[in-house]
Amino acid sequence: MNPGDRVRIERAGVTNEGVLMPSSTAEHLVVKLEGGYNVGVDREAASVDVLESDVHAVDDEPAPEAGAVSEITFDEDLPTISLISTGGTIASTVDYRTGAVTARFDAEDVLRAVPDLAGRANYRGRVVANILSENMDPAIWRDLAHAVHEEIAAGADGVVVMHGTDTMQYSAAAMAFTLETPVPIVFTGSQRSADRPSSDNVMNAVCAVEAAKADCAEVLVCMHADESDDACALHRGTRVRKNHTSRRDAFETVGAKPLGEIDYETATEAGADGAVADEAIAFRREHASRGEADLDIAPDLADGVELATFAPGMDPAAWEHLDDAAGVVVAGTGLGHVHTDLIPRIEALVDDGTPVVMTSQCLEGRVCDRVYDTGRDLLDAGIIEGGDMLPETAMVKLMWAIANTEDVADAMRTSLAGELTAESRPWR
Amino acid sequence: MNPGDRVRIERAGVTNEGVLMPSSTAEHLVVKLEGGYNVGVDREAASVDVLESDVHAVDDEPAPEAGAVSEITFDEDLPTISLISTGGTIASTVDYRTGAVTARFDAEDVLRAVPDLAGRANYRGRVVANILSENMDPAIWRDLAHAVHEEIAAGADGVVVMHGTDTMQYSAAAMAFTLETPVPIVFTGSQRSADRPSSDNVMNAVCAVEAAKADCAEVLVCMHADESDDACALHRGTRVRKNHTSRRDAFETVGAKPLGEIDYETATEAGADGAVADEAIAFRREHASRGEADLDIAPDLADGVELATFAPGMDPAAWEHLDDAAGVVVAGTGLGHVHTDLIPRIEALVDDGTPVVMTSQCLEGRVCDRVYDTGRDLLDAGIIEGGDMLPETAMVKLMWAIANTEDVADAMRTSLAGELTAESRPWR
Ligand SMILES: N[C@@H](CC(=O)O)C(=O)O
Ligand SMILES: N[C@@H](CC(=O)O)C(=O)O
Numbered sequence: 137m138n139p140g141d142r143v144r145i146e147r148a149g150v151t152n153e154g155v156l157m158p159s160s161t162a163e164h165l166v167v168k169l170e171g172g173y174n175v176g177v178d179r180e181a182a183s184v185d186v187l188e189s190d191v192h193a194v195d196d197e198p199a200p201e202a203g204a205v206s207e208i209t210f211d212e213d214l215p216t217i218s219l220i221s222t223g224g225t226i227a228s229t230v231d232y233r234t235g236a237v238t239a240r241f242d243a244e245d246v247l248r249a250v251p252d253l254a255g256r257a258n259y260r261g262r263v264v265a266n267i268l269s270e271n272m273d274p275a276i277w278r279d280l281a282h283a284v285h286e287e288i289a290a291g292a293d294g295v296v297v298m299h300g301t302d303t304m305q306y307s308a309a310a311m312a313f314t315l316e317t318p319v320p321i322v323f324t325g326s327q328r329s330a331d332r333p334s335s336d337n338v339m340n341a342v343c344a345v346e347a348a349k350a351d352c353a354e355v356l357v358c359m360h361a362d363e364s365d366d367a368c369a370l371h372r373g374t375r376v377r378k379n380h381t382s383r384r385d386a387f388e389t390v391g392a393k394p395l396g397e398i399d400y401e402t403a404t405e406a407g408a409d410g411a412v413a414d415e416a417i418a419f420r421r422e423h424a425s426r427g428e429a430d431l432d433i434a435p436d437l438a439d440g441v442e443l444a445t446f447a448p449g450m451d452p453a454a455w456e457h458l459d460d461a462a463g464v465v466v467a468g469t470g471l472g473h474v475h476t477d478l479i480p481r482i483e484a485l486v487d488d489g490t491p492v493v494m495t496s497q498c499l500e501g502r503v504c505d506r507v508y509d510t511g512r513d514l515l516d517a518g519i520i521e522g523g524d525m526l527p528e529t530a531m532v533k534l535m536w537a538i539a540n541t542e543d544v545a546d547a548m549r550t551s552l553a554g555e556l557t558a559e560s561r562p563w564r
Numbered sequence: 565m566n567p568g569d570r571v572r573i574e575r576a577g578v579t580n581e582g583v584l585m586p587s588s589t590a591e592h593l594v595v596k597l598e599g600g601y602n603v604g605v606d607r608e609a610a611s612v613d614v615l616e617s618d619v620h621a622v623d624d625e626p627a628p629e630a631g632a633v634s635e636i637t638f639d640e641d642l643p644t645i646s647l648i649s650t651g652g653t654i655a656s657t658v659d660y661r662t663g664a665v666t667a668r669f670d671a672e673d674v675l676r677a678v679p680d681l682a683g684r685a686n687y688r689g690r691v692v693a694n695i696l697s698e699n700m701d702p703a704i705w706r707d708l709a710h711a712v713h714e715e716i717a718a719g720a721d722g723v724v725v726m727h728g729t730d731t732m733q734y735s736a737a738a739m740a741f742t743l744e745t746p747v748p749i750v751f752t753g754s755q756r757s758a759d760r761p762s763s764d765n766v767m768n769a770v771c772a773v774e775a776a777k778a779d780c781a782e783v784l785v786c787m788h789a790d791e792s793d794d795a796c797a798l799h800r801g802t803r804v805r806k807n808h809t810s811r812r813d814a815f816e817t818v819g820a821k822p823l824g825e826i827d828y829e830t831a832t833e834a835g836a837d838g839a840v841a842d843e844a845i846a847f848r849r850e851h852a853s854r855g856e857a858d859l860d861i862a863p864d865l866a867d868g869v870e871l872a873t874f875a876p877g878m879d880p881a882a883w884e885h886l887d888d889a890a891g892v893v894v895a896g897t898g899l900g901h902v903h904t905d906l907i908p909r910i911e912a913l914v915d916d917g918t919p920v921v922m923t924s925q926c927l928e929g930r931v932c933d934r935v936y937d938t939g940r941d942l943l944d945a946g947i948i949e950g951g952d953m954l955p956e957t958a959m960v961k962l963m964w965a966i967a968n969t970e971d972v973a974d975a976m977r978t979s980l981a982g983e984l985t986a987e988s989r990p991w992r
Contacts, residue, residue, distance in 0.1 A: 270901035270938050272876045302897035303876045380819075381899050381929030442882055445873040445895070447959055448700045448731045454870055457882050467873070469730035471809050473698035501809030510698050531875055 142188040153187065165251075181255070210258050214410035217257040217294050217348050218287035219247075222280065222307070223267040224300025226326035226337050249330055250341045256407050257345060260292060269300025269307070269325075274437040274535060277310040281435040284311060284321055288431050294320045294348025296341070301325040301378055301386065304357060308373030309529045312355040312553035313536040316432035321355045322348045323373065327384045336360050336384045339400050343368035346403040349412045353424040354395070355553070360384040361397055369394040370417070374529045374555035377499065390526055391500045391557070393420050436539035438462045443531040445497060446474040455481050463534045463544070464492045466519070467527040472496055472503030473510045479517055486518035491537075491544045495522040495530045520545045523556045530555075570616040581615065593679075609683070638686050642838035645685040645722050645776050646715035647675075650708065650735070651695040652728025654754035654765050677758055678769045684835050685773060688720060697728025697735070697753075702865040702963060705738040709863040712739060712749055716859050722748045722776025724769070729753040729806055729814065732785060736801030737957045740783040740981035741964040744860035749783045750776045751801065755812045764788050764812045767828050771796035774831040777840045781852040782823070783981070788812040789825055797822040798845070802957045802983035805927065818954055819928045819985070821848050864967035866890045871959040873925060874902040883909050891962045891972070892920045894947070895955040900924055900931030901938045907945055914946035919965075919972045923950040923958045948973045951984045958983075 137143065141156045145165065156165060165179055210216075221227045247253055247261070264283045265276050284295050299307055308323045315321065324344035326337040336359075344358040347370055355373035362385045371389045380386035389395070396419040406413035440462035444455060446469060455478060458464050464485060468474050472494040474482070485492050494514060496503050502524040505511030515521075522530045530548070533555060537547040550556070565571065569584045573593065584593060593607055638644075649655045675681055675689070692711045693704050712723050727735055736751045743749065752772035754765040764787070772786040775798055783801035790813045799817045808814035817823070824847040834841035868890035872883060874897060883906060886892050892913060896902050900922040902910070910920050922942060924931050930952040933939030943949075950958045958976070961983060965975040978984070 268901070268936055268938055270874075270876075270897050270936075271903050273903070274877045300898075302899075302901055306876050378898065378926050379928055381924045381926045381931060383929060386926065386929070437877075439877070440879060442878060443873060443875040445871060446698075447871040447956065448698075448734050449702045449865075449867070449959075449963065450870060451868060451885070451888070453888070454885050457879070457885065460879070460881070469698050470728075470806065471730075473696070473730055475699050475701070496809045498806050498809045498814065500807055501811065501814070503809060508696055508698075510696055528875065531877075535877065 137184065137186050138190065140190045141186050144185045144187055146183045211410070214256070214258045215293040215349050215412070216260060216291055217296060217345055218260040218262060218284075218292035219296050219298065220262045220264055220280070220283055220287065221298040222265045222269070222272070222276070222300070224269050224298065224302075224325050225329050226298045226300075226324065226341065227266070250338050252338055252342050252404070253345055256342070256410060257293075257349065260287060260290070262287065267300070269303040272300075272303045272307055274310070274439060277307060277314070277437055278435045280307065281311060281314040281433055284315060284317075285431065285433040285435075288317060288319055292319065294322065294345075294350075296344045296348050297321065297323045298341075299323050299325050301327055301359075304387075305373075305376050305378060305526075306528055306532055308355050308357050308376065309532040309553075309555070310437065310536075312373045312555070313533055314433060314435045314437070315355070316429045317355070318353050318427045318429055318431055320348045320350060320352050320426075321373075323355070323357045324359065327360075327382060327386055334384070339365055340368060342407075343398045343400060343403055346407045346413045346416060347398055349407065350414065350417050351412075351426045352396070352417075352419070353426050353428055356395065357387055358398070359387040361394070365400060367397045367399050370396040370398060370419075372423075372554045374533075374553050375526065375557075377526060377528070391524065395419060395421050395423055434536070434540045437532075437535040438538035439535075441465070441531055441535045441538065443467065443527055445527075446478070448475065450475075452477055452481065458485060458490070459488070461485075461490060463490060463538050465522070465527055465531045465534055466492060466494050467497040468494055468503070469497060471507055471511060472505050472514070472521065473508065474514070476510060476513070479510070479513050482514065482519060483517035491520060491534065491548070492518070493520045493522045493530050493534055493548050495525055495527040497527070499526060500524075520548050522548065525555050565612065565614050566618070568618045569614050572613045572615055574611045639838070642684070642686045643721040643777050643840070644688060644719055645724060645773055646688040646690060646712075646720035647724050647726065648690045648692055648708070648711055648715065649726045650693045650697070650700070650704070650728070652697050652726065652730075652753050653757050654726045654728075654752065654769065655694070678766050680766055680770050680832070681773055684770070684838060685721075685777065688715060688718070690715065695728070697731040700728075700731045700735055702738070702867060705735060705742070705865060706863045708735065709739060709742040709861055712743060712745075713859065713861040713863075716745060716747055720747065722750065722773075722778075724772045724776050725749065725751045726769075727751050727753050729755055729787075732815075733801075733804050733806060733954075734956055734960055736783050736785050736804065737960040737981075737983070738865065738964075740801045740983070741961055742861060742863045742865070743783070744857045745783070746781050746855045746857055746859055748776045748778060748780050748854075749801075750798075751783070751785045752787065755788075755810060755814055762812070767793055768796060770835075771826045771828060771831055774835045774841045774844060775826055777835065778842065778845050779840075779854045780824070780845075780847070781854050781856055784823065785815055786826070787815040789822070793828060795825045795827050798824040798826060798847075800851075800982045802961075802981050803954065803985075805954060805956070819952065823847060823849050823851055862964070862968050865960075865963040866966035867963075869893070869959055869963045869966065871895065871955055873955075874906065876903065878903075880905055880909065886913060886918070887916070889913075889918060891918060891966050893950070893955055893959045893962055894920060894922050895925040896922055896931070897925060899935055899939060900933050900942070900947075900949065901936065902942070904938055904941070907938070907941050910942065910947060911945035919962065919976070920947050921950045921958050921962055921976055922947045923953055923955040925955070927954060928952075948976050950976065953983050
């Protein structure tokens, strides 16, 4: 039995015919079915007959198109997880032409590349985009929101979004604001490509699928919790940040411990037969439960929202283009300040009807513009204080608030998806 | 003996006459001398005679002018520390007119406000600016560099720069690039004003003075190490960042432990009689020793250097003004990326002779543009990789490199003041 062979597989009374894929391992077989879907099966649980040798050149398949939908065979006993791919390293195969990594894959390739996913769930696979995430934009967020919504409406018990790590935090925030969800929406990615021994793609994918089966109806980011292969952290999508360029545990919940942690070994074993591996997940904080909210979507995001980072010595002309912006998030210094010379520009923007939200480049802690002269001048100019929102999250939220709410300032000051932490003291 | 009384003080054989200040405590007397200088003396070590009662209304003194120089009486047995004030909370007094904090003070007021500094050193006091540090700019950095240089040339054994916390990291980086120093240059500030019980101003000032007496010829930031009052951390000025809006331990060395730590209690006791409290300081990493380098200054900083933060969804027009920039530091995503649509603009800038340096908004870790298509395209466009430099530090360094070096790209890739960490692996 070799890759390329035509095989018949019998598992739990269901028989399928297809072509054995090269990514099959001693424990897992991956078979491409007639319809083009891939199915992963546990070697032990299946019986296999070779029908014909070497019928298929498996290496020269066309790259998937964005928008393609695929689905593997269905087992009623398993939960259904929708795998949505947007691109990035987790979705990439080595491109031998250039000697480096290039984004190209579809959800079936994930199953082919990660045989460990087999048996944990029924998978629906879907490609929304096929990009390095530095090329992510609000138009794709809208497509992604629609895709996630459709998948949940179609019965998915959880959604895993495969995404490049560069802008994952922005996209997770976009989903948190555009969707009300009764099931988990779990972003995962990979900091090291599959061709490297230290790749994190298998563990992140397995943990993400197990998290998507769990009792937590939030938008999460699931990535390595530390440099070991022991656990993945579950971060709330509106409070997470990529804080290192290359470490596998680059993602951190800012200003707090992650929402929870998922133990890899326990999750691997407990979830292998499709069971929900609740015992593998330790939640540290309150979170929405499965089914608590009804599925809903408000996918509109305003274009032209800018994130303006203040730095000393900057040319005030750098902010002239903000006149054309639909909204502005300023990443100021300290408690939320900019140079006095920039305050008239902010005032002009506000007078013009542009919402301007103040956040801090400190990243941790709350802005408070009641303490210093510059802060009070900014409040007088009409800025909206961003509380302890991350600048990146505030930018995405402002896109959403402009498109969907009457009172943008009020929306920005209200926690809609855990982006604002309750205030215990005015500021400490 | 009351504030406002004219007194004669004798200490270690030296007699002085002046007016007792209201900030005197049971342990420390603060006396304004004839020449206008303040001197703090240990109550126990001095004998005091009241010459005349209530000669001076001590509350309505004029605010000091920027550029004013003051010096207190000199004791040959003590090291000489220059206190340079630029403003900020550490230099502020409560302004009862508006009910909030406003920047107003000079170095003498520090001594008045912090009697604990008495006896540790001879102080030279100097006001370079009197601003909230959100209003800091390269022109003031040049003034500050000249002032620090003059103070060291005049014999200061160490310099303490009182500075607002908002932009302290930028100013510390500016001093690290513009000055070669044989003595410590220690920035300190305060996250809580003196009128709050949790104020950090006394401890930070005392630790900064003790650090300025120590055997470490670097530009340091000295601020609370944690939420207790046990120790201050000593951060290298080019690797430090204000990472919290309000915590007293907001400053962190990015990607590593601080250069060292100074134990408050030990420093307080061991340094009280002017001795160098070496036993109070634990250095964790290699650092320049006192006297190793000759004093030198290269204070020129190019104007028009911009820090451009990339965010998904941004209008490429936001970067049009960069055409007028002298240099650009990009804070890209992940390993150092921007949207493909922005790469032609970067290419045009480079073709025009503008140096463009890539750093990462992750803040920790090294950029590496050899892995992904977008990265290689950026390298082809001519960007200079910023290694693991903080974006803020890279911006200040680029100002300096443009003004002072022939080969800007080479300077940006070479560690000049500890801003680049040695590379052990290409990227992990
Ligand atoms: N630059 C890639 C890195 C990754 O896939 O994680 C991206 O964000 O798409
Ligand atoms: N906004 C003030 C805060 C402080 O003094 O620390 C400043 O940076 O000057």
